[in-house]
Amino acid sequence: MKLRGLYAITDSQLLAGKFLTYVEAALDGGVTLLQYRDKSSDEARRLREAEKLRDLCSRYKTQLIINDDAELAARLGVGVHLGQTDGPLTPARALLGRGAIIGATCHSQIELAEQAAKEGASYIAFGRFFNSTTKPGAPAATVELLTEARARLHVPICAIGGITLENAEPLVAHGADLLAVVHGLFGADSAQEVTRRARAFNELLKS
Ligand SMILES: Cc1ncc(COP(=O)(O)OP(=O)(O)O)c(N)n1
Ligand SMILES: Cc1nc(C(=O)O)sc1CCOP(=O)(O)O
Numbered sequence: 001m002k003l004r005g006l007y008a009i010t011d012s013q014l015l016a017g018k019f020l021t022y023v024e025a026a027l028d029g030g031v032t033l034l035q036y037r038d039k040s041s042d043e044a045r046r047l048r049e050a051e052k053l054r055d056l057c058s059r060y061k062t063q064l065i066i067n068d069d070a071e072l073a074a075r076l077g078v079g080v081h082l083g084q085t086d087g088p089l090t091p092a093r094a095l096l097g098r099g100a101i102i103g104a105t106c107h108s109q110i111e112l113a114e115q116a117a118k119e120g121a122s123y124i125a126f127g128r129f130f131n132s133t134t135k136p137g138a139p140a141a142t143v144e145l146l147t148e149a150r151a152r153l154h155v156p157i158c159a160i161g162g163i164t165l166e167n168a169e170p171l172v173a174h175g176a177d178l179l180a181v182v183h184g185l186f187g188a189d190s191a192q193e194v195t196r197r198a199r200a201f202n203e204l205l206k207s
């Protein structure tokens, strides 16, 4: 599966009061994958928001990914992103089917990535590459890891963690196919700026 481009990730606090406006602004600028990431336990709100995002994504022909929750992804017929403690990949693949996009967090460990690829992950996420206000405690990764991953893996590679328009270029040069971004995209003062940033991220990934 060819997955390359901007991977926009929502943040419920950052997007409070402007959730759909900013998401649509990003989609307007071009988004390959949109992840709904909400760490709250309000299941009713999560379902409502995820349904809205699914409809919006289908209008923009963008693939929606649900963070953490394979059951919610199955209910909506979309993809899922699973971290190392979010449950195994094999049952998620059985639940969602062969065509679904399933992403796996592998921090900075190639061995975890090779295992995830064997278990059918559609892409592998490495990070964090820079300081992240969204997830400051995430383990750190270096660009050299991307070079090694590029040589050893045959699935798309996603980079995450503190990525901005100013620091993203070396990640692409070292082999990242997807740039996963929260603050560097949605931490903008206007919807127009979100669209501009989305376009600029995509320019970096044109090959
Ligand atoms: C694209 C992408 N990469 C990594 C993560 C992090 O997943 P995880 O380690 O499970 O942490 P949480 O996001 O669930 O806090 C991600 N969500 N997306
Ligand atoms: C959700 C997440 N996972 C990470 C990892 O390294 O696994 S870093 C991260 C936060 C990404 O947000 P921002 O672009 O604002 O740094």
Ligand SMILES: [Mg+2]
Binding pocket: 067, 068, 081, 082, 083, 086
């Ligand atoms: Mg998770």
